[in-house]
Every structure is written in C-alpha cells, then in structure tokens.
Amino acid sequence: METTEVGVAEKVEIKLIIVYGTNKPLDVERAETIETVKLGAMGEFGIPAGEKDQYILKAKVDSKEEQLDEAKTVEHYHLHDDQKVTLAAGTPFGGE
Amino acid sequence: MTEVASPEDASKAAVQEQYAMVVAQQDEYGWESIDLDIGDYLVLFIRIAKPEGRQFVMRLRCDDYPEIAPEMRFVAPAVFEHPTDTVEPAAEFYPTGASVVEAGQRGPLPVLCIKGHRDYYAGGWHGGWTNPPAHDHALYQLVMNVRNAILDRWA
Numbered sequence: 001m002e003t004t005e006v007g008v009a010e011k012v013e014i015k016l017i018i019v020y021g022t023n024k025p026l027d028v029e030r031a032e033t034i035e036t037v038k039l040g041a042m043g044e045f046g047i048p049a050g051e052k053d054q055y056i057l058k059a060k061v062d063s064k065e066e067q068l069d070e071a072k073t074v075e076h077y078h079l080h081d082d083q084k085v086t087l088a089a090g091t092p093f094g095g096e
Numbered sequence: 097m098t099e100v101a102s103p104e105d106a107s108k109a110a111v112q113e114q115y116a117m118v119v120a121q122q123d124e125y126g127w128e129s130i131d132l133d134i135g136d137y138l139v140l141f142i143r144i145a146k147p148e149g150r151q152f153v154m155r156l157r158c159d160d161y162p163e164i165a166p167e168m169r170f171v172a173p174a175v176f177e178h179p180t181d182t183v184e185p186a187a188e189f190y191p192t193g194a195s196v197v198e199a200g201q202r203g204p205l206p207v208l209c210i211k212g213h214r215d216y217y218a219g220g221w222h223g224g225w226t227n228p229p230a231h232d233h234a235l236y237q238l239v240m241n242v243r244n245a246i247l248d249r250w251a
Binding site for chain 2: 021065088094
C-alpha cells in the first residue's frame with residue numbers, strides 16, 4: 001500500500017506562560033487579539049477586567065522586550081508555545 | 097492553643113510572600129535580590145543593571161508592610177556585596193529622567209514618582225495605597241515597575 005506524507009498543520013491553539021510574580025499557563029488561539037490575551041491573563045491572576053487599562057503585556061519579540069499592541073494578534077507577534085509574556089502595570093507613574 | 101502571630105511576624109510574612117515572587121522572577125528579568133531580617137522588619141536590596149553599565153541598588157525598608165508602603169532609597173552599588181540597613185542613601189545613586197523629582201523639592205533626596213513606595217503617597221501626593229495593596233501597588237510590582245523604568249525610561 002502506498003503511503004503519503006501528511007503535512008502537520010500549524011496548531012491553532014498555543015500555551016503562553018503569563019508572568020506576574022508567578023508563572024501561569026494560558027491557552028490562546030493564534031487569531032486572538034493581544035487585548036483578549038491580556039484579559040485572560042488578568043483573569044488568571046484574579047485581577048478584575050475593569051482594571052484592564054492599568055495593565056499591559058510585554059514579551060520578547062526578535063530578542064527585544066517590547067510592549068505588545070493590543071489591537072494586534074498572537075499570530076502577528078509570532079508568539080509560540082511556552083513563550084513567556086509579562087503582565088505589568090501600564091501606568092505606574094503619577095500624573096500619567 | 098493557637099499561637100497568634102505578632103504584628104511584626106505578620107508583616108514579615110506579607111513581605112516574604114511578595115519577596116518570593118521577586119526571587120522567582122529574577123533570572124527572567126535580570127535583577128538580583130537580598131533580604132535582610134533586622135529583627136522587627138525586613139529590608140530588601142534589589143540590584144538592577146542597565147545594559148550600558150550603570151548599576152542601581154534599591155533598598156526597600158518594609159517596616160509595617162502592608163499597613164504602609166515600603167520606604168525606597170537608592171544606595172551605592174557596592175553596598176549589595178555587604179548590605180546593611182544603616183547605609184546612607186545619596187542622590188548620586190538615584191536614576192534620573194522623567195518622573196524623578198530632583199533632590200530638594202520633596203526632601204533631601206530625589207523621589208521617584210512611581211507607585212508602590214512610601215514617598216509616592218506621603219502627604220497626600222498620590223492616593224491608592226490600601227491594606228492589602230492592590231495588585232498594581234504591591235511590592236513585587238514596584239520592583240518590576242522600577243526595573244522597567246530603569247531599562248526604558250531612566251538613565
């Protein structure tokens with residue numbers, strides 16, 4: 001019987017590691033926006049969704065740590081399985 | 097009979113909970129940390145280096161945490177090798193840049209206008225400190241915020 005090689009489709013869902021003092025896994029889809037990921041990450045740490053404007057996500061992109069644009073997607077940043085993503089305060093300074 | 101923790105022990109436990117998170121993430125974020133138990137309270141030293149070379153050592157005196165926010169001071173980088181609570185901070189050891197109030201304006205030392213430390217709330221300068229602290233004001237987040245500002249914003 002003839003066999004054919006079947007290509008492995010890229011996984012739609014990946015597991016990010018959200019870092020906020022401790023590390024917690026978060027399953028996300030590649031098409032999800034960063035804002036959705038942030039809300040999921042906040043939920044993992046018991047932070048109310050109403051405080052979303054006080055937080056940002058940061059990750060290493062091309063070896064450089066940068067703040068992720070919430071309108072963009074997981075796919076856009078090529079975030080991968082087990083990648084660490086930092087949940088951090090977005091406006092820690094007074095008067096901003 | 098259940099032993100009731102003293103206020104000092106309860107405060108140390110609250111600091112240790114936050115400090116455990118600082119330690120857990122230090123490899124990831126490149127800071128180094130030391131905790132010093134001086135009896136009534138804990139003092140933390142956090143060393144953060146900019147890639148260009150300047151080093152900062154932040155001393156967090158956590159007396160009565162979380163009733164009041166930790167006192168943050170910057171001390172000579174060499175102090176990290178032999179930390180003591182009595183070492184004197186000085187303006188020259190502080191970062192400079194936006195959101196750093198210069199020495200002489202709010203006291204003899206510079207003051208960082210960043211959430212999570214005592215001087216930020218002193219005299220009603222800012223609100224937001226609660227017991228227990230909100231996520232974005234807590235001790236671990238202060239360390240993370242200062243680290244981010246040193247890398248991205250301050251010189």
